[in-house]
Amino acid sequence: MTGEHEAIRFENASKCFVTPARPEVWALRGFNLSCLARQLTCVVGPSGCGKTTLLRLAAGLDFPTSGRVLMRGRPVDGPPDGVGLVSQEGTLLPWRRALANVTLGLEIRGMGRAERRAAARAVLERVHLARDVERSYPHELSGGMRQRLALARALCPNPRILLMDEPFASVDEPTRHHLQGDLLGVWAADGQTILFVTHSIEEAVYLADRVVVMTFGRTVAEIPVPLPRPRDRLSQEFIDLLLVVRRAFAEHVDEKGGDV
Amino acid sequence: MARTRTTAAALFLAGVAAAVLTGCQGEPPAKTDAPSIKLGHVGHDHHLALYVAALEGERFKKDYGVYLEEVKPKEVYDLVDGGATLARLNFIKVGGGSRMPAAMSRGEIEVGLGGVVPVAKFADGGQPLKILCPLQTDGDMLVMQKDSPVADWASFVKAAKEGEKPLTIGYKAPVAIAKLVFERALVAEGIAYGYDATDPKARVILVNFGSEASPIPMMETRAIDGFVMNQPGVAVAVAKGLGKVVSELRDLPPKGKWINHPCCCICATEQTLQAHRDAVKGLLKVILLATQLINTNQDLAIDCATRWTKYDLAVEKDSVPTITYLAEPTDSWVTGMKTWAEMAKDVELFTGKYADASPEAFVDDLLDLTLVREAARELREKGLLKAS
Amino acid sequence: MKAKRWIVRVLLGAIVPVAILVVWHVASVGSVVVPSIGAVLEVLAHPLRDPPALDSTSLASGALISVLRVVCGFGLAAVTAIPIGLLVGRSRGAMDMLSPTMAAAMVISPIAWIPVAIIAFGLSSPATALYGDEHWRFGLLDQLRFAIVAVIWLGAFFPIALNAAGGAKRVREAHIEAARVLGATRRQVLAKVILPSAAPSIVTGLRVGGGIAWRVIIAAEIFPGTRGGLGYMIATAHEQASYEYAFASIIVIGAIGLVLDGMLRLAEHRVGRWQPKER
Numbered sequence: 001m002t003g004e005h006e007a008i009r010f011e012n013a014s015k016c017f018v019t020p021a022r023p024e025v026w027a028l029r030g031f032n033l034s035c036l037a038r039q040l041t042c043v044v045g046p047s048g049c050g051k052t053t054l055l056r057l058a059a060g061l062d063f064p065t066s067g068r069v070l071m072r073g074r075p076v077d078g079p080p081d082g083v084g085l086v087s088q089e090g091t092l093l094p095w096r097r098a099l100a101n102v103t104l105g106l107e108i109r110g111m112g113r114a115e116r117r118a119a120a121r122a123v124l125e126r127v128h129l130a131r132d133v134e135r136s137y138p139h140e141l142s143g144g145m146r147q148r149l150a151l152a153r154a155l156c157p158n159p160r161i162l163l164m165d166e167p168f169a170s171v172d173e174p175t176r177h178h179l180q181g182d183l184l185g186v187w188a189a190d191g192q193t194i195l196f197v198t199h200s201i202e203e204a205v206y207l208a209d210r211v212v213v214m215t216f217g218r219t220v221a222e223i224p225v226p227l228p229r230p231r232d233r234l235s236q237e238f239i240d241l242l243l244v245v246r247r248a249f250a251e252h253v254d255e256k257g258g259d260v
Numbered sequence: 261m262a263r264t265r266t267t268a269a270a271l272f273l274a275g276v277a278a279a280v281l282t283g284c285q286g287e288p289p290a291k292t293d294a295p296s297i298k299l300g301h302v303g304h305d306h307h308l309a310l311y312v313a314a315l316e317g318e319r320f321k322k323d324y325g326v327y328l329e330e331v332k333p334k335e336v337y338d339l340v341d342g343g344a345t346l347a348r349l350n351f352i353k354v355g356g357g358s359r360m361p362a363a364m365s366r367g368e369i370e371v372g373l374g375g376v377v378p379v380a381k382f383a384d385g386g387q388p389l390k391i392l393c394p395l396q397t398d399g400d401m402l403v404m405q406k407d408s409p410v411a412d413w414a415s416f417v418k419a420a421k422e423g424e425k426p427l428t429i430g431y432k433a434p435v436a437i438a439k440l441v442f443e444r445a446l447v448a449e450g451i452a453y454g455y456d457a458t459d460p461k462a463r464v465i466l467v468n469f470g471s472e473a474s475p476i477p478m479m480e481t482r483a484i485d486g487f488v489m490n491q492p493g494v495a496v497a498v499a500k501g502l503g504k505v506v507s508e509l510r511d512l513p514p515k516g517k518w519i520n521h522p523c524c525c526i527c528a529t530e531q532t533l534q535a536h537r538d539a540v541k542g543l544l545k546v547i548l549l550a551t552q553l554i555n556t557n558q559d560l561a562i563d564c565a566t567r568w569t570k571y572d573l574a575v576e577k578d579s580v581p582t583i584t585y586l587a588e589p590t591d592s593w594v595t596g597m598k599t600w601a602e603m604a605k606d607v608e609l610f611t612g613k614y615a616d617a618s619p620e621a622f623v624d625d626l627l628d629l630t631l632v633r634e635a636a637r638e639l640r641e642k643g644l645l646k647a648s
Numbered sequence: 649m650k651a652k653r654w655i656v657r658v659l660l661g662a663i664v665p666v667a668i669l670v671v672w673h674v675a676s677v678g679s680v681v682v683p684s685i686g687a688v689l690e691v692l693a694h695p696l697r698d699p700p701a702l703d704s705t706s707l708a709s710g711a712l713i714s715v716l717r718v719v720c721g722f723g724l725a726a727v728t729a730i731p732i733g734l735l736v737g738r739s740r741g742a743m744d745m746l747s748p749t750m751a752a753a754m755v756i757s758p759i760a761w762i763p764v765a766i767i768a769f770g771l772s773s774p775a776t777a778l779y780g781d782e783h784w785r786f787g788l789l790d791q792l793r794f795a796i797v798a799v800i801w802l803g804a805f806f807p808i809a810l811n812a813a814g815g816a817k818r819v820r821e822a823h824i825e826a827a828r829v830l831g832a833t834r835r836q837v838l839a840k841v842i843l844p845s846a847a848p849s850i851v852t853g854l855r856v857g858g859g860i861a862w863r864v865i866i867a868a869e870i871f872p873g874t875r876g877g878l879g880y881m882i883a884t885a886h887e888q889a890s891y892e893y894a895f896a897s898i899i900v901i902g903a904i905g906l907v908l909d910g911m912l913r914l915a916e917h918r919v920g921r922w923q924p925k926e927r
Contacts, residue, residue, distance in 0.1 A: 061825050079829045091826040095844045095922040104840070105830040139924040157830065296781035300873075303703055335875075336784050350784060352771065354872040363872055368770040476889045477681045496889045500680040570703040571888060 012067035042208035084154030347539035399583035721800025733812025758803030804857035811853025815846030
């Protein structure tokens with residue numbers, strides 16, 4: 001099996017929400033996307049365009065109203081094996097200390113205590129979290145440390161696919177840059193397929209092999225990013241690609257910002 | 261974490277040890293094939309005959325050959341007659357008033373010692389209960405505050421009729437015998453009474469101090485001017501310096517009506533009588549002999565009363581002599597039961613099968629005295645029971 | 649300086665108890681109902697002695713019996729209320745079905761259920777169930793009357809269940825989803841997310857339920873046929889006008905209640921230590 005096989009596929013996926021306030025809200029409308037294995041794809045779009053919904057469908061936490069989602073060739077009918085999810089914030093279990101949060105996935109699989117603690121410590125090192133935060137509760141850590149912890153928890157069970165929902169949105173810029181660097185380091189070593197959702201065009205261009213622009217529940221543009229890594233944010237090529245994506249954004253997102 | 265586990269383990273072990281220790285009773289008593297009979301009682305000296313029999317088992321064994329052998333003090337006794345164990349009796353302190361017949365109707369006891377009126381009330385409601393014999397009569401008093409100018413019934417009547425304020429008198433329970441007799445006496449004297457302190461016509465206000473509580477707190481705070489109650493509650497109030505006896509209720513008007521008024525009795529379900537006839541008869545023999553002993557050896561009776569009930573010796577010395585212990589039914593007692601029937605009709609106490617029954621029919625239906633008479637006869641044939 | 653502050657704290661804390669003792673002493677002079685402090689201390693000083701002037705077992709024995717009854721009733725309540733509460737909190741159907749009844753039953757004092765418990769259980773106990781007519785041999789088991797335990801269970805059940813339901817309802821979906829994505833089964837979600845998340849609420853419910861259970865025991869022990877227990881001792885002391893036993897029992901009840909509450913408070917603190925403190 002080559003690295004070219006398809007890891008994630010959305011086929012005409014649509015998702016409709018019915019709420020008391022608004023009878024029909026189409027978060028996704030005929031959404032199509034294919035992510036190859038080992039590829040880092042960033043989906044960028046304005047708030048409310050369906051980015052989170054598409055990740056939830058991929059993670060098996062919700063199901064499409066029509067169309068389908070396939071992970072490694074199999075239709076998603078629940079949380080699939082080998083998939084990790086990192087959300088924006090607030091999914092660390094607050095009653096578990098840092099190390100216990102990271103070992104959660106391995107604990108669920110029934111791995112022995114010593115083994116899973118060793119694995120967790122190794123992952124914590126990879127995301128540059130110091131050993132002395134092991135016994136801290138999440139609320140005792142800074143925002144950046146919490147996101148590293150969330151990343152470590154997702155990585156610990158060695159997932160082949162990582163789904164990331166604006167994971168660095170809530171931290172300051174310098175910390176965000178560090179976290180992006182850590183993510184790229186992990187990805188370079190492990191080669192997972194990453195589907196990364198963000199509202200930051202700059203972040204998308206910095207990270208992705210390919211940027212998908214999304215609005216109103218569908219893809220409107222796919223822009224490859226052939227720049228070598230590590231990328232220089234101040235280089236002309238980077239800035240040019242930023243402009244391309246911004247232009248695509250501006251063309252397809254309406255003046256009101258694309259809020260649905 | 262380790263420390264918490266250790267603490268929890270230590271506590272658990274302590275609990276187990278305590279359970280074992282309190283459950284252990286040294287050498288376990290022998291098992292028996294004799295039937296088990298649950299016997300309900302109150303725990304005060306109206307049921308003294310039972311306690312004398314229980315505490316004086318050795319004496320009964322030596323003198324009479326029919327006795328109670330202690331298996332577990334105050335709880336389990338074997339009823340033995342002529343060397344044969346007739347039954348293993350489980351003593352259950354169910355409490356007074358309606359509690360005993362209620363427990364019997366739920367099947368928790370098979371034989372009960374308690375007031376005749378609650379038993380009659382339950383029988384009226386359809387429970388198949390029979391009164392087998394009396395236990396005692398009298399032993400109810402009117403008590404007033406120690407410093408009250410009321411010294412006797414006549415001065416009570418005067419105070420009630422002419423006093424500035426109505427007199428407040430406490431009672432134990434709505435169907436307590438003392439209260440029922442007292443009410444009839446008030447009616448006989450033409451004294452209006454009520455339960456509502458705001459009733460302008462009432463010259464005597466009756467206040468329920470609760471059947472489990474005692475009149476002592478209300479007497480101390482002077483919330484009541486006096487109370488009517490059975491012994492030993494009366495003796496306790498007097499011993500504590502909170503009251504004085506102004507009249508025995510047996511002496512209240514209508515004159516003579518309340519002499520030897522029935523109070524406590526022994527009753528059983530029809531089912532128990534059929535299933536355990538010999539055992540019940542054996543029990544009645546023991547009660548008859550104990551009653552005889554009480555009436556011939558009052559010092560022993562008082563000693564047994566204080567040993568069992570744990571009331572002060574002074575209280576029992578005051579209480580026991582005022583109670584007429586009677587186990588073999590007399591004509592006077594049966595007449596007293598008929599008086600109850602009439603009085604119950606007056607106050608519409610019965611709403612079931614006795615509602616329209618004549619006193620004779622009431623007595624015929626409720627009493628089953630054949631067994632106690634048989635027991636008395638057998639004891640007399642052996643020279644153990646004196647002539648009545 | 650630290651010692652001085654400590655002394656001040658102790659002195660301040662002593663003001664109310666000393667005032668109570670003074671009032672007590674004054675009230676006891678010439679009173680029958682209010683026993684002297686000395687008489688009560690005499691009873692407390694001999695906890696293992698069978699009271700000479702009361703038809704009851706010893707104070708220590710009574711305390712043990714009452715505690716065991718409460719532990720049984722409370723334990724049963726915890727074991728039944730927590731799962732039911734969690735179910736009500738997590739299942740719309742269960743909530744619709746059970747919540748109104750639970751809310752209504754919660755406001756009924758457990759003491760009101762005493763006559764129902766008597767009718768339902770009578771004098772039965774684990775000893776009567778296991779040993780029939782020989783039940784009286786097993787003193788302590790025989791004392792754990794089902795009727796009493798049932799009333800305690802009723803008193804403790806509803807606050808535990810309702811708090812567990814509230815805690816379960818407040819579990820964040822994001823936490824559950826995080827566990828599900830990591831491969832957790834429903835059972836694992838319950839054990840690793842719902843229970844720990846709801847634990848502070850559950851323990852609060854246990855604390856409230858425990859307090860009610862301990863308060864209820866006093867009334868519940870005045871059942872016909874009961875022997876022993878602190879509530880029984882108080883009732884008998886009233887009946888026999890031996891008020892020093894009633895007061896001594898009340899003091900022991902208060903002390904045990906404090907200890908029980910203290911233990912649950914400690915549990916509350918430990919279980920909730922992951923929660924950020926308010927600044």
